[in-house]
Amino acid sequence: xxxxxxxxxxxxxxxxxxxxxxxxxxxxxxxxxxxxxxxxxxxxxxxxxxxxxxxxxxxxxxxxxxxxxxxxxxxxxxxxxxxxxxxxxxxxxxxxxxxxxxxxxxxxxxxxxxxxxxxxxxxxxxxxxxxxxxxxxxxxxxxxxxxxxxxxxxxxxxxxxxxxxxxxxxxxxxxxxxxxxxxxxxxxxxxxxxxxxxxxxxxxxxxxxxxxxxxxxxxxxxxxxxxxxxxxxxxxxxxxxxx
Amino acid sequence: xxxxxxxxxxxxxxxxxxxxxxxxxxxxxxxxxxxxxxxxxxxxxxxxxxxxxxxxxxxxxxxxxxxxxxxxxxxxxxxxxxxxxxxxxxxxxxxxxxxxxxxxxxxxxxxxxxxxxxxxxxxxxxxxxxxxxxxxxxxxxxxxxxxxxxxxxxxxxxxxxxxxxxxxxxxxxxxxxxxxxxxxxxxxxxxxxxxxxxxxxxxxxxxxxxxxxxxxxxxxxxxxxxxxxxxxxxxxxxxxxxx
Numbered sequence: 001x002x003x004x005x006x007x008x009x010x011x012x013x014x015x016x017x018x019x020x021x022x023x024x025x026x027x028x029x030x031x032x033x034x035x036x037x038x039x040x041x042x043x044x045x046x047x048x049x050x051x052x053x054x055x056x057x058x059x060x061x062x063x064x065x066x067x068x069x070x071x072x073x074x075x076x077x078x079x080x081x082x083x084x085x086x087x088x089x090x091x092x093x094x095x096x097x098x099x100x101x102x103x104x105x106x107x108x109x110x111x112x113x114x115x116x117x118x119x120x121x122x123x124x125x126x127x128x129x130x131x132x133x134x135x136x137x138x139x140x141x142x143x144x145x146x147x148x149x150x151x152x153x154x155x156x157x158x159x160x161x162x163x164x165x166x167x168x169x170x171x172x173x174x175x176x177x178x179x180x181x182x183x184x185x186x187x188x189x190x191x192x193x194x195x196x197x198x199x200x201x202x203x204x205x206x207x208x209x210x211x212x213x214x215x216x217x218x219x220x221x222x223x224x225x226x227x228x229x230x231x232x233x234x235x236x237x238x239x240x241x242x243x
Numbered sequence: 244x245x246x247x248x249x250x251x252x253x254x255x256x257x258x259x260x261x262x263x264x265x266x267x268x269x270x271x272x273x274x275x276x277x278x279x280x281x282x283x284x285x286x287x288x289x290x291x292x293x294x295x296x297x298x299x300x301x302x303x304x305x306x307x308x309x310x311x312x313x314x315x316x317x318x319x320x321x322x323x324x325x326x327x328x329x330x331x332x333x334x335x336x337x338x339x340x341x342x343x344x345x346x347x348x349x350x351x352x353x354x355x356x357x358x359x360x361x362x363x364x365x366x367x368x369x370x371x372x373x374x375x376x377x378x379x380x381x382x383x384x385x386x387x388x389x390x391x392x393x394x395x396x397x398x399x400x401x402x403x404x405x406x407x408x409x410x411x412x413x414x415x416x417x418x419x420x421x422x423x424x425x426x427x428x429x430x431x432x433x434x435x436x437x438x439x440x441x442x443x444x445x446x447x448x449x450x451x452x453x454x455x456x457x458x459x460x461x462x463x464x465x466x467x468x469x470x471x472x473x474x475x476x477x478x479x480x481x482x483x484x485x486x
Contacts, residue, residue, distance in 0.1 A: 192450070192459075203446070206461070207435070215470075216435075218449070218459035227458075233476075 001128040012062045019128050022121050023079040024072035025049045027058040028134045035136030037242035038129060040122060040162075041071040042144025042152045048078025057143065057231055065235050067242070068135040072125055074151065075117055086114065104201060108174030111150030118151045119158050126161060139242040143234060145169040145189055146196075146223065153205075157181040164241035166234045169194060169223055171201030172208055179208040186214040187237050189230055196223045244371040255305045262371050265364050266322040267315035268292045270301040271377045278379030280485035281372060283365060283405075284314040285387025285395045291321025300386065300474055308478050310485070311378045315368055317394065318360055329357065347444060351417030354393030361394045362401050369404060382485040386477060388412040388432055389439075389466065396448075400424040407484035409477045412437060412466055414444030415451055422451040429457040430480050432473055439466045 005016045008030050015026045028036070039061050043054050049071040058069040076083040076090075093106040130137045142165040144152035149170030156165045157178040165182070168189025172179070186209050190202040206216045219227050247266075248259045251273050258269045271279070282304050286297050292314040301312040319326040319333075336349040373380045385408040387395035392413030399408045400421040408425070411432025415422070429452050433445040449459045462470050 212463065213470075214463060215472075216459065216461035218461070220455065220457060227456075229458075 001131075010059065010063065012059055013134075019072075019125055020121075021080075022072050022125065023049065024070060024125055025058075026129060026132075026135070027062045027069040029062055029066055029068075033133040035138045036066060036068045036134075037138045037141065037238070038068045038070065038126075038135055039065075039141040039143055039238060039242075040126070041069060042142065042148030042155075043071060043074065043077065044145065045147035046077070047147075049073050050078070057234075060231060061143075061235060061238070065239055067141075067238065068129070070125060070129050072122065074147065075114060086110075089113065103196065104171060104173055104198060107150070107196070108171065111147065111174045112154075114147075115151045115154040119155050122155050123159055126159070130161075139163045141165065141238045141242050142167075143238075145226065150174050153182065154178040156184065164238060166237060168217075169197055169202070169226075170205055171197045172204035173201055175205055176208040179205055180210045183210050183212070185237075185241050186211045187234065188214060188216045189226060190216060190218040191223055191225060192218050192220045194223045244374075253302065253306065255302055256377075262315075262368055263364075264323075265315050265368065266292065267313060267368055268301075269372060269375075269378075270305045270312040272305055272309055272311075276376040278381045279309060279311045279377075280381045280384065280481070281311045281313065281369075281378055282308075282384040282386055282481060282485075283369070284312060285385065285391030285398075286314060286317065286320065287388065288390035289320070290390075292316050293321070300477075303474060304386075304478065304481070308482055310384075310481065311372070313368060313372050315365065317390065318357060329353075332356070346439065347414060347416050347441060350393070350439075351414065354390065354417045355397075357390075358394045358397040362398050365398050366402055369402070373404075382406045384408065384481045384485050385410075386481075388469065393417050396425065397421040399427065407481060409480060411460075412440060412445075412469075413448055414440045415447035416444055418448055419451040422448055423453045426453050426455070428480075428484050429454045430477065431457060431459045432469060433459060433461040434466055434468060435461050435463045437466045 001019045003015050003017045007014050011030045013028050013030050017024050041054050054071050061067045061069045073080045076086045097103045129135050140161045142152050142156050142162050145168040149167045153175040156162045164185045166187040188206045244262045246258050246260045250257050254273045256271050256273050260267050297314050304310045304312045316323045319329045340346045372378050383404045385399050385405050388411040392410045395410050396418040399405045407428045409430040431449045
């Protein structure tokens with residue numbers, strides 16, 4: 001793990017790093033090193049580890065929850081090189097959608113393909129970040145919607161260090177199998193008028209989670225219109241389960 | 244309005260009253276009179292104004308939120324006399340359900356009938372309670388699930404003093420028309436494995452609310468298994484909208 005920058009503002013230290021070719025960012029409270037709960041944030045499709053929504057959420061989780069927060073670029077996103085295979089498939093999918101194909105199964109297939117890479121990558125990032133004296137081996141949470149849900153469900157299912165997860169804006173098509181293996185508490189966010197994930201698909205994914213403690217929060221609005229109150233709720237959810 | 248008892252415990256004053264033949268209870272903080280937000284609690288079928296769940300919720304809303312809280316017996320419940328007409332219909336419905344009839348439309352029809360009495364009754368109770376110097380004419384919230392939702396939806400739709408409502412465990416069959424006229428913020432609680440309200444009926448009622456700000460909270464479990472965390476969430480919801 002190689003750190004590439006370090007800045008500090010508003011009580012938050014931001015460090016960027018690379019780990020085996022994966023670019024990432026780590027946010028921690030600007031206080032002495034200590035073991036802290038860690039939240040991994042998964043970014044959305046076409047976004048990256050420092051997209052405005054990721055940055056805003058990371059800062060609130062650090063300043064209001066005292067958590068450490070990490071995010072890394074998904075293959076083909078952010079500071080990662082263009083991935084020719086993924087690029088070719090994405091371009092082909094876009095053409096099929098433009099020609100009238102149902103986007104849901106295409107997105108599902110694509111996310112399953114990417115998840116085969118990101119699950120071991122994120123596990124390696126957890127290993128490395130938890131060795132830092134600013135983070136340590138505390139409990140881990142995961143927060144990710146849209147692409148961050150498609151990749152997050154198989155990650156949370158595979159990774160026993162994750163003790164609570166906020167997921168959402170995803171459907172059962174790509175994720176039902178892995179969702180059934182998730183037994184940690186889950187908050188699932190659904191946008192009632194989601195133009196990308198059919199409502200029945202989202203409800204079916206909530207239904208599929210194997211967790212005894214799972215709550216669906218549905219709000220009106222489209223895929224990109226999650227209400228800000230849900231970030232506050234996620235904070236309380238993580239504080240309860242990782243605190 | 245005639246007060247029939249007054250007790251005080253754990254910082255909460257409980258007063259029982261009758262108003263035009265309607266028995267009710269009022270809970271307020273054991274502090275000097277002041278104008279406070281008021282929450283009206285609607286009890287479930289077969290229960291009453293001082294059922295254990297109503298008492299517990301009232302105490303938390305008073306002690307943790309500083310609200311005034313009121314609840315009254317629905318016709319045929321609690322300290323009210325047996326209502327022959329309602330009793331006859333309820334008995335006939337029970338027989339039809341025992342014989343295999345779908346309970347949902349029978350329950351819906353019954354609740355619509357009761358609501359024609361409770362809407363004006365609850366409005367009269369609001370009038371009287373808001374004249375008390377321990378309550379005053381502050382903003383009003385409504386909390387009610389199951390029968391408290393079936394009766395609450397037409398009440399909230401009809402009563403402009405209500406500025407936020409927590410409803411749930413009800414279906415669209417009885418309530419969709421009135422739900423569409425509700426424009427104040429709504430929290431809607433749905434039990435994913437509700438054995439009395441079909442899931443699709445609950446989702447359709449959430450869909451029907453005319454409110455721009457509405458959130459569905461769905462949790463696993465049956466009709467009687469609302470998780471305690473939702474009471475805490477209701478408190479924050481009312482604090483935000485009535486505070």
